[in-house]
Amino acid sequence: MPRTTVITALCLAAATAVAGCAQAPPQPPGADPGGSTSPPAGPWDEAAARAAVTALPASFLADFDDCADLLTYYQANALEVVGPYGLGGHGGWYAAEGDEAFAAADSAGGDAGAAQQEAGSGGAVEHSTTNVQEEGVDESDIVKTDGRIIVTVVNGRVRIVDVASAEVVSTVRLPGRADRTHPSEVLLHEDTLVVLAQEWSDGVHPVDGTFVAFPATRTVVVTVDVSDPAAPRTLGSVRLEGGYRSARLVDGTLRLVMVTDPPGVEQTRPAKGTLAAEEEAEERNRELIRATTIDDWVPHLQVLDPEGRVQTTDALLGCDQVSRPRDPAGLSTMSVLTFDLGTAAPSPTSGAGLVATGSTVYASTDRLVVSTSLWDLWTWAGSPSADALWPGGAPANRTDLHVFDISDPGATRWSASGSVEGHLLSQWAVDEQDGVLRVATTVDPPGASQTSASSLVVLREDDGELVETGRVDGLGVTETIHAVRYLSADLAAVVTFRQTDPLYLVDTSDPTAPRVAGELKIPGYSAYLHPVGQDRLMGVGQDADEQTGRTRGLQVSMFDISDVTAPRQTQVLTWPDSWSPVEHDHRAFTWWPATGQVVLPMTRWGSGDGEGMDVRPQDHFGGVTVIGVDGQTLTEGPSVSTGPKQQAWGEGPMRTLVIGDQLWTLDWQGMARFDLATMEGGWVLDLP
Structure with missing residues (x-):
């Protein structure tokens, strides 16, 4: 089979989260200098738990008051679906291919921009560009050109090819852990190359009979100065918990859609094949869920220096930047992030989060739309029954749509949500x-x-x-x-x-x-x-x-x-x-x-x-x-x-x-x- 265009392997959880903000992601309340977002432990609030698993009475989204409120939402919904073998679909893997956009026709139905002819800067000849859905909205791909160079990520290496000589003039070394960071796609904006890479893990070995419920998945975003193709220079990089669904580039502003399974939730399995062992394992799993902190559920971000050394580790989004959808939609966190390529390092300038998963991504120059369907949850849960997923079930033929306003290059704001059959x-x-x-x-x-x-x-x-x-x-x-x-x-x-x-x-x-x-x-x-x-x-x-x-x-x-x-x-x-x-x-x-x-x-x-x-x-x-x-x-x-x-x-x-x-x-x-x-x-x- 042909190589997939977006290489993203991850075990999907049943949900994701999204809310709007116009500021750089703040450190959540209760964070200590080491980056912990854990609120102080408190008694279990049954009333709050019941509200967390109940559909909203009117609006499509609701914000959380604080990290304790968000933690209760994760825990309560996890308790609704956990069983003897824990969360996480028993370690199954799901390969998600980000939905990409392609060339759009003009209003008169004329020539589309799939292979736009552009006169490149610096004397570059006319050249085709990535076939995209909307004019002015570039999409990440396995190859990019500006007419003078070609950048590819085939076979796990970022290589720059000189068009005139048809030779590889340099290979970009990616910051991160050796032999574990593999480029998936790239974007090219003037002399700045953006590399979207996956960083794989061997997994976490069981301790005292417990295991991490969801396999660790990392996305590394690297910006590289390619003004001298023979000597590319890494500008900066960040490591994100989770896998990216899709990326768009509009006038030097990068929008990245991420989905993160709970990174730190521990679970267990029955030690024997008896009913009693299953009952004990399920109760132990419920105890482990109640003992989690907010850090076990939300995604984090590490800023790396050009050599890949960790500079800081913080929560990717503040708890006040994460929302819940009308109907509980799982345990994952979906994040829509904004990066300004004009800055030295690729740190998000704004972001929005939703407790739900996301699959299909569409973007115009003004709006970004992320869809969530029952199939996203079904793949994670391994059950065709909506009633088995969440209380009250959900229509088997429904897709939720979440729209974000991206008209402001410096902001990511939720705009509207709705559903279609x-x-x-x-x-x-x-x-x-x-x-x-x-x-x-x-x-x-x-x-x-x-x-x-x-x-x-x-x-x-x-x-x-x-x-x-x-x-x-x-x-x-x-x-x-x-x-x-x-x-x-x-x-x-x-x-x-x-x-x-x-x-x-x-x-x-x-x-x-x-x-x-x-x-x-x-x-x-x-x-x-x-x-x-x-x-x-x-x-x-x-x-x-x-x-x-x-x-x-x-x-x-x-x-x-x-x-x-x-x-x-x-x-x-x-x-x-x-x-x-x-x-x-x-x-x-x-x-x-x-x-x-x-x-x-x-x-x-x-x-x-x-x-x-x-x-x-x-x-x-x-x-x-x-x-x-x-x-x-x-x-x-x-x-x-x-x-x-x-x-x-x-x-x-x-x-x-x-x-x-x-x-x-x-x-x-x-x-x-x-x-x-x-x-x-x-x-x-x-x-x-």
Whole structure:
């Protein structure tokens, strides 16, 4: 399988926490000089505990009065779900892939910014950028370029490649514990490189029959001066408890979404397989929860010097910066942090926290939206029953949305919260403009005799609440959403699929009365949609049998949406037994408007010998196919292998970059380079 775009392995707890603030995170009340946030011990307050596990009567969020109040909330909700084997899902691991954003069309449905052409500073040539959802909102990725250098994190090393010589001119040494800090993604802003890394732990060994309930996960944020690519200089770094979900960069301001499982809660397990031993273990676990301090639940931050030595250790957020959602939503803490890249060291300038988990992250230039669904809790708890999670249960098909105002570069403020029925495909399901959210959801059937269906819901921020203003239901009955693209403030494209691909064009010009303007049914489906000019929409996905829905290979479609009431598929190209990473990661897509070319990474495993047994090596292909776009016409251009010549097997590249008149490709082994016009070239650089 291709390397995932966001490498985040952590055991999810069932909850997260968020509240707004405009100041730098203060030290919580009761903190001692060593950074402890533990309030003085006091008697157990049964009334406060009951309130902590009860849904809020009206508002979607509530602040905590102090650290004692926040501690009671964590403890009370943990006591509701703890059993003989403790919290933490019995040590199971869940790989979370941060949902990323991709290129957005302009309001007229014209060329998107997926591969924006930019004239770099210092004489850098025009080059493509990361394919992002919203113009002006950059997203972290495994590779970045400014036209003069290429920075990659493949194979666990941050390397800087000089474009002119196609050579690695330096490797960035990451502060932190040796051989335990591994880069996941990077961002590049002028001469400042931001490295987002994971730092792994061997775990904490049991002591006196107890163990730490949740595996330790660390995120390290490092800023590096790359004004001299041959001699990069580390500016500073911080170590955060927890794993990051996603990162966005707007005009030099970094927004980071973190999820932290309780870092210090101890639990135990039965010593025997008897009922009595289970009863004893459960009671011991309840005692251990009641004995916890606030430091055992909330995330912390360490400031490191350029050599990785710890300078300070403090709570990441003050207790007054953490809120609870309307319904208890678990034990994790979700943090939205702001970093100013103009400062010497990457310390958060503001933050907000919520006791809940978070998965899907969307951001415009003004708002950041984090979603939480039952599936996040279910993965952690290992139970399909909402009633088994929290008192009173929760709708199995509900997604909570928490909106943060990021219009001020120096502040992170909670703005509004609300819920929609159903679950989200990805960040592409969400869009925000001027305080209006559009959300595409699929509601799965609760019973075998019922059918799935999808909706597009419009909500508006109103005094801290997301209030529904209008909706379209009944999209793709018996099907699920496979792709969403918000083409303008007035138009959305939604693809659902089971056997065929209905493409819906939804008119959202009136937020109180959105409606389906047009619909087109074709075989197969699109998993990614991208505007490639005025009234033209390209879909990348899979061809499929019209009767069975069985996929048959990669498919690229061109849609004419000039008449929204009657969208047309004007052309389709197919490649049997093939797939592209674009189908699950938008950042693998490159559209270069200057030459009218789409670069499509592709892997073909071959069709075999006709008996379904052997795949012939000569049928295999791992490389890129160039597609020419001219009006409504797609032209299949050359296909070139991008791997080393001696390699007979391999996958297509993870990323493609256009720099000047050259195409660069990146896979897990290294890089290849081609002339964009002729596609002549080949492998140029190993990245072992």
